[in-house]
Amino acid sequence: MTRKQIDLAYIKNDVARKTTFKKRKSGLMKKVSELSILCGTDACAVIYGQHQANPDVSPCPDGALRTITRFKQMSKMERSRNILNQESFLRQTIFKADEKLKKQMSDNQEKEMMIQAIYGSLPADWLQKLSHVDLNDLWLSVEKNIEAIAEMMTSLEKP
Known part of the structure; x- marks a missing residue:
């Protein structure tokens, strides 16, 4: 059975918005972890929540820092090679x-x-x-x- 299509619009209800954010964030973090494990690639996600002092980092802060550092060390041409606007x-x-x-x-x-x-x-x-x-x-x-x-x-x- 397929899921019902949801409208991509701002959720006005604060409680529903926070709940949706929390669920979607955990799902996204899980996907990043799965992608990294299944494909053997370096992947990370950094999510800044609206009411959080520190960002959530997946898979771990050290792994994310290594991935971001490696990305920054690439030449600009390498970084933008596969990027499409x-x-x-x-x-x-x-x-x-x-x-x-x-x-x-x-x-x-x-x-x-x-x-x-x-x-x-x-x-x-x-x-x-x-x-x-x-x-x-x-x-x-x-x-x-x-x-x-x-x-x-x-x-x-x-x-």
Whole structure:
């Protein structure tokens, strides 16, 4: 059974807010500890509570200090190597979607040409009307299909 989706909004009730903070904090600390143990990585979390004098540190203050010191000793280039801001994340996502769209359009065009060629719904002079690019696409498509047919025939002959 799935959990009910909660609204991410400020909790106005003080008692409920403190309880939620306490539960979420312990869950987060547990996740950091599990990540560190299961993946063998250095991970730490430092959480400053609204009504706490000292921050909560996971897994332990010494381990967190070592991890933070190691991070600070890295060069700026190493630190920011895998960091994505919103703009670069969106650029990357758009680029991937664009590539996927181009591939899908190419596949669709290839299938459309093959369907038209197979079912003969084209006029007699349809080949002469195709552009150079379309002719190349058709040729590649026909070659792929011939190779697939040849592979199927060889697999049928082997029994």
